[in-house]
Amino acid sequence: MKSVMRFGKKGKLSPRYIGPYRISKRVVNVAYELELPQELAVVHSVFHIFMLKKCMGDPSLIIQIEDIGIKDSLSYEEIPVQILDRQVRKLRIKEVASVKVLWRNQFVEEATWEAK
Numbered sequence: 001m002k003s004v005m006r007f008g009k010k011g012k013l014s015p016r017y018i019g020p021y022r023i024s025k026r027v028v029n030v031a032y033e034l035e036l037p038q039e040l041a042v043v044h045s046v047f048h049i050f051m052l053k054k055c056m057g058d059p060s061l062i063i064q065i066e067d068i069g070i071k072d073s074l075s076y077e078e079i080p081v082q083i084l085d086r087q088v089r090k091l092r093i094k095e096v097a098s099v100k101v102l103w104r105n106q107f108v109e110e111a112t113w114e115a116k
Helices: none
Strands: 004-006 023-027 033-036 046-048 075-077 081-089 095-104 112-115
Touching: none
Parallel strands: none
Antiparallel strands: 004 075, 023 033, 033 046, 081 095, 095 112
16 A cells, blocks of 8 residues: 555545646636546546646646556556655754655656655
8 A cells, every 4th residue: 555646535636637627617716627537527526726737738748547547446556667866864863764756657847755
């Protein structure tokens, strides 16, 4: 379960961007309802604007659902591709080593720091 990412509580999507999906209507000032495909029918379709990213129309930025491998339990497995950087943070009584990991289906800007 260490590398399995879930779509979160209450059926919402995780912070990863997938899509693009068309906005069907504006619910309130800060929430929009999206036209989601049938594969994501169990996901709540209303999202806060901070969870949405403007689609620039660049086809290289679009991640297909099939590429991510979403399971019926609304989860997917993150697979590390490359270690980009290493660092050691010195605390008062110990040192914590961490690495910057590039994950499958993500860009270099989305790489995360993980403790060893």
